[in-house]
Amino acid sequence: IILVLTIFNVPVTWFFDQGSSRLYRSEDSGKTFEDISNVIKNTYIRKEFGINVGPSNSQRVILTADVALTREQGGRIFTSLDSGKSFDFVDLPFHPGQPIVYHSSNPDYLLVSSIDNILRLSVDFGKHWTKIHENVQAFSCGPGITIFFSTHPNDTLDADQRGELLLKRTEDLGRTFSTVSNNMFSFGYIGRFLITSIVKKQFYSVLEADDDMIFMHVDEPGDTDFGMVYTSDDRGVLYSKSLERHLFAASGKSDFTNVTSLRGVYLTNVLDQDGSIRSVITYNRGGEWNPLNKPADVKCASDSKRCSLHIHGEYSISNQLAPMLPLSDPSAVGLIIAHGSVGDSITAVKSDVYISDDGGYSWMKTLEGPHHYTLLDSGGLIVAVEYYTDIPIKTVKFSTDEGQCWQLYNFTDKPIIFAGLASEPGTKTMNISIWGYMPEAGYKATWVSVTIDFEQLLTRDCEDDDYVNWLAHSTDEGDIANDGCVLGYKETFRRLKKKSVCINGRDYIVEKEQNPCLCTKLDYMCDYGYYRQENSSECVEQPDFKDRQLEFCLLGNEELLMTTGYRKIPGDKCAGGFTPKRTEEQVNKRCGTAEQIQTSKSKEITIVLAVSAVIMMIALVTGIQNPFTGATKKQAERMRVAGFVKLSVVVVGFVLALYVVSQVFEFKMDASLGNIFATKPPRYKCGLSKPCPEKHFAFKMASGAASVVGPKMCLEDHVLMSGVKNNVGRGLNLALVNGRTGELMDTKFYDMWGGDVKPLIEFLKTIQDGTVVLIATFDDGATKLNDEARKLLGELGSTSIATLGFRDNWIFVGGKGIKTKSPFEQHIKNNKDTNKYEGWPEVLEMEGCIPEKSD
Template sequence: MNSNLLILTFCLRIIACLTVESTGSVTDRSRTFVRKEVKQPFNPRVKRDVGSTSSSAEFSPCVSPVSIQDFNKLKQNTHQHAFIDDDGSSVVLSWVGDGTGIILVLTLFNVPVTWFFDQGSSRLYRSEDSGKTFEDISNVIKNTYIRKEFGINVGPSNSQRVILTADVALTREQGGRIFTSLDSGKSFDFVDLPFHPGQPIVYHSSNPDYLLVSSIDNILWLSVDFGKHWTKIHENVQAFSWGPGITIFFSTHPNGTLDADQRGELLLKRTEDLGRTFSTVSNNLFSFGYIGRFLITSIVKKQGEPRALYVSSDQGDTFNQAQLPSATKEQFYSVLEADDDMIFMHVDEPGDTDFGMVYTSDDRGVLYSKSLERHLFAASGKSDFTNVTSLRGVYLTNVLDEDGSIRSVITYDRGGEWNPLNKPADVKCASDSKRCSLHIHGEYSISNQLAPMLPLSDPSAVGLIIAHGDVGDSITAVKPDVYISDDGGYSWMKTLEGPHHYTLLDSGGLIVAVEYYTDIPFKTVKFSTDEGQCWQLYNFTDKPIIFAGLASEPGTKTMNISIWGYMPEAGYKATWVSVTIDFEQLLTRDCEDDDYVNWLAHSTDEGDIANDGCVLGYKETFRRLKKKSVCINGRDYIVEKEQNPCLCTKLDYMCDYGYYREENSSECVEQPDFKDRQLEFCLLGNEELLMTTGYRKIPGDKCAGGFTPKRTEEQMNKRCGTAEQIQTSKSKETTIVLAVSAVIMMIALVTGAFLIIRKYVCGGRQVNDLKYQVQTYRYSSLREDDDRCIDGELVANETHAGRGFHDDSDEVRALIYFIINFLNFLGGIFFNTLFL
């Protein structure tokens, strides 16, 4: 390799930022080195165990639970692997299976050649001991170049399935190639595809042999034999989603084109037999998504007019218009979070404002109440809305004030009430601060390079949240520190100075962190066995490395952590290095009953014993590890909890449709623009009259008795439109009703004759019978342009093995054409106008 090429290689290496990525399902199959969800840990008001004390920072005096002998054990269980003679400028890794210790690592060196294809080289490595040792297995993929954006695609659960997507052709006419493995990457078979994948191939959630993917020319393809054979399902697919069972939803244009200007003219189709037959469930579609148990569609009733949101809870059999403001071309809808109970919906404000209103739905997804004003949602598509998974009902997000500052707020009751985060007791505010609280950095901060990680939490680490934050009036551009809460966000403690990468091990019993540097070599890792009160420093290598990522096995059960980076060497060369630390030999004692303590979640210790801890209608008491206990929870650890119901209070209710809560008040008052108006809404095609005193119970709330406000929905004897009904005025209906009656029988006869001729004379298409399984998708947002429509991470897959597809749009066009010509034959210009 000559010197110029060496220089080019090094520059490309730097330009690529030596990125380290992890691929696979966003749920729990693999992790990026920059872990995503962050939650909060320590609570001085509600002590976890008697005698527990909080430390304000890493330099405060602590009694180390780790001895010199323990550090010697840690040294013996630290393993470094250098990827010698590897020219890769980026690294992709993924765990295969749960608790197997198998890791696949793909190193890539690529140079863009065309608009779609890259050219470069790939090396594939495999580890069976959680990254302590690696074997170069590039020969099993015949040293083929693997596409960086697709990386390593691992199957669900312990399926042992792996897919690699290769680049083998430089033209669209030639298809792509995949490598498939049934044994966790020990061996691979290659399959030449009749198409180029336009996205990572997705798996069925329970049958990993079923695969589904969209090609770069917008064709939906299916395999039921783990990629050996593929079947074309439908052409001109703009977006697709899996519903419950074997249901597939997808959007397409009736004219067979997918221009951006035609959004709002799409059809939403559904197949319940994996492509044998199709039905159209919605017209005039702009975008759609399936999340929780809700099918959500953005509909353009009339071209040029704002869009409206329609929701179905029966997979598209019926739709109801969501009681939300409509969205213009400059606005968008975004589903922030949804489950089987309710939907958090962001509705953008008109103009380039970077904020909007958050609404929460009833259990049907139809009636919405205002939850949070001025919610930050940048034009770049970044929102800081975070579900704190370590405690039920808790969500974090940021709001944009009128002066342009960004503040953090938190809710403990699923959006019923939002409040500023409490200031950590160990941090002082500037004397000129008008208001002082903690502000958490989210996705927006990461996109602006203000923080390296999102907040982190996990259901197995009850109440624990770790996040980057600032204390003051609002979020600042100063490098943030790391804060921890151990009570689900009620109280916080500053735990580390400056930005860090962090992760949870052993169900929160161990926290590991690494200072975040982009260009300074380092050799020290920090770890805590008491939820961040005290930190121990450990030099994991003799020769410092440039940090690239922190990686641990999916979930929080593992005791291994891998630190990735590269080691600069003489000249222009740099070597990728992985250092795996096994903490299992450090914490050698299994936890016993005395190591745990009962902890009442959401407790405020304010003297009201009967209602203390009552959130969403019940109390939860958890069995949690004491801070002072230095032991291993283990892989078999299961969170134990006890639930007790509470009497209903106003806090168990959200403000109903047309009502809102004023700041610092539990009272629901009528919105000014709803005064003296009847609250009517359309439900299943019938007009409903809502009689309410302003309160509706929070979906999922389990309270009983106590405060029980009156609320009824009366059905009025009026029909109303849905997303699928063509709206016409009453006068026009009266004028044409006789004409319609006169020709309806004739059209029915002609239509029947047309279908009979088509079926028995022209012949029908044959489709094979199929087996099918359940699959799910997780979606994140419903927004305006192509990269802002309901898109999300495909959590699982499903497939279909039919050899043909049934295209409804072709038949509909043929039928309409036949009827129109028949009407023209009758010479009725009026009727042509009517039916066109």
């Protein structure tokens, strides 16, 4: 089943947009489509929410309607239990502020945060909703029915920027709550680790985590675009250096890639001292990194000094150097497809497609130029289409021998501008849909979907003779006993022969045999205070650590580390052989902050402190030996994390609190839920929760707090009015902005308690068409208002101005000349029974995107 949603946006007025959408459905893998827009009453579906399909059950579908935020009864969703064959609509008592999230424990459980920052839950697939908690900043599903969420108790502006958030947990769907952490900036949930940032000075990112360990990037000080990658022990407590000068650009893009087709393999890029970018690979989970071997079928330039293969990742895609990320899948053992180039570093010239069939040990150039590619039939079939932005195509390429040979097939008589490949999730299918459009006169286009069924080509099912046993990680270097040993054991897979042209089928399961290996020094990282010298497996003590006791803080207790310099790589299963002595003894001393000591007494969560300054002194185990320094690219403002903890040998630069969920939960956590730390957290204009579309102005504003704190207005990252700027006052605070350019034209405030309304009226009459007007109250903004003033303010698009009363809080964005009511308005009444402050209601906050005024 394929569902297609098409959306067309048009400006209703210069102040905000509307549009139309159509929903199409195919039951034959895209060969034919039926317009089913009538099933959802031809409702306009929100572009940013799109089609929300259940991650564990693709028959469940949610569509979120685009309705006016001023609609009092709230938003509307459409839900389907049969892959879109039928839909039920539900009118919500709130407006969703983000796509609805499926809870990992039960497909009927849905979570969403509304535009008023209230976390809500449905246990019947959207039919009914209950409020879990107010003032929620972010949330994540935990083990079982656990829900973690961050909240700011006083609903304060930018609480996440000031580190004033609380991390809470509910284990009974919102009936009761417990506080996990105080005074934090943000949190993430990945692998079996619940992670919070508690001090914000230095950027870090959790690149990858599972049940065994964490890969963490820590930025170098300053605007460098690079940092250090560290790997943790199995508790997330002690970290070792893994990779220096790891690229993490200001755009929030990291090239760190988990190669899912072979255990222990990761790809990423480093930033050299001259600004060039080079690729490296590890086969043992960060224990050692090496350049990628040059493909045998590609020659290097005569002046090349360190020629190797370099892979394009997220950073390259953001700079339009490649159209796709590297591709791998557990069902296609050892197979990696990626764009890259050969030389001393990544270049800006047209990229080619390279393929590895052994998990990245060897590579082959398989296609000239950029392509879109995908895996079908568990890797038995590879499909590729040349990628052009403006040249029509009509040919698809396919390979049945892992990219050694390619065959061509013309899928249409009329060439189309290629838009993308689509297939069902996973790699089991034999069908692929090619999407594109045919340009027509008058800036029109006809969209086309062509579905190719490769079962018409490959008609024979694979048999036993079509498979061969393959030893993973084999290097054929003569040491038979240790050949293929990685992380303590060997794996022999049964995989398809390249010459076999047959179908694996939907029932295909990867078969493998595992055999343990004796431990060697390569199964160990260098411990805290030790490092590996170049071209050596020996861990030697760092000079600064000689004759010193190694102490660290764990769960509020000081621990003494007794080590000979080695600790086993997390997840390594070797037995016997090299077995160094290592112990941790508790010292009768308390350490850490009072909060950390108190929280560590929890029976269900263990608190661990990972220390960056300590991390920087832990053993260097990277295989990259060249000393890299310097970079020039300017980084945007980014999330930073810092702190302290008592150690006997070093003063710590920052601290990261990690909460390791204990065996009480008896549940393996889903790593996909931890994506809050998977990429560098972007910072959007004015601190918005998401970026604005093109030709829109980002704004964020807050009303005054009682008679103490003045209002604040921000537009396009520029503070227009605030107490710090000393341009706000009691009453109504107004900022005028050019609706075409976003430039600030004027700011005024008028005292509506002790002042005169006439100057306000005269000012409102001078506002020109096309002007955006931002208004916020401070203390009392209504007592002196008369009918004429309210009428003029109403003409700017306000609905609430007619009922604005003494000490009500009100924030509003409108415009002179708009024909409809503004969607950007909030109003809360002064009510002694509900006021947050004595005599005043709570602070109002609002953010959004204002369309530019077009001529």
